[in-house]
Amino acid sequence: MPENLNIDPNDKSAPRNLIARTAETLRGLADQLEAGELFDPIEWIIPMAHIGTESMQAHCNEIEDRLGKKHLAVYAVCFDDAVPLERIHKVVDDNKAKNKALPVQERRAFARVNKRKGCLDSRCLYVGKSEKVAERLRQHLIEAHPATYAIHLKHWPNDIPGNLVVKVIGVAGVASMMLPFIEDQMAKEMPPILGKRGSV
Secondary structure (H helix, E strand, O other), X not given: OOOOOOOOOOOOOOHHHHHHHHHHHHHHHHHHHHOOEEXXXXXXXXXXXXXXXXXXXXXXXXXXHXXXXXXXXXXXXXXXOOOOHHHHHHHHHHHHHHHHHOOHHHOOOEOOEOOHHHHOOOOEEXXXXXXXXXXXXXXXXXXXXXXXXXXXXXXXXXXXXXXXXXXXXXXXXXXXXXXXHHHHHXXXXXXXXEOOOOOO
């Protein structure tokens, strides 16, 4: 690419300095993250047999009672060792196929299915973040608005053995805009079966 001879080498806004300025911004964001605090995870064990039953309301109420309506956090919805992963992958594939077969106006915004190769042995179903984590978990564990991307567990079978393990890690001292960085790191360490990854 030819040099633009009219560019002042001392001009900090010049395009040639864009990478350096971007790196400086990222270092500043990293400093902000390091100044934050993560709280010890809070876990809830939910039997898979409770999916789609009134018991799920009780579980969600318990989560809200513990966390309150507004709670800045990252979270993961996982399976214990008793849950057969091959059955989970079949349910995910079936839900995706059934939803796609519906007329567009009747479809639900199910969370994106990640490539099987990247999460084949993972016991993590979904990783997320929220400023109102109890409300967001209710959308996953029961049902969200049809246009809201979620797990929508109400539409899952409840004859799968084992338990869901819901983990919530509270975040303090950082702006909510920093949560995607923490969420992405969690998704790298425990690749989820569902949900977007690499959002930052």
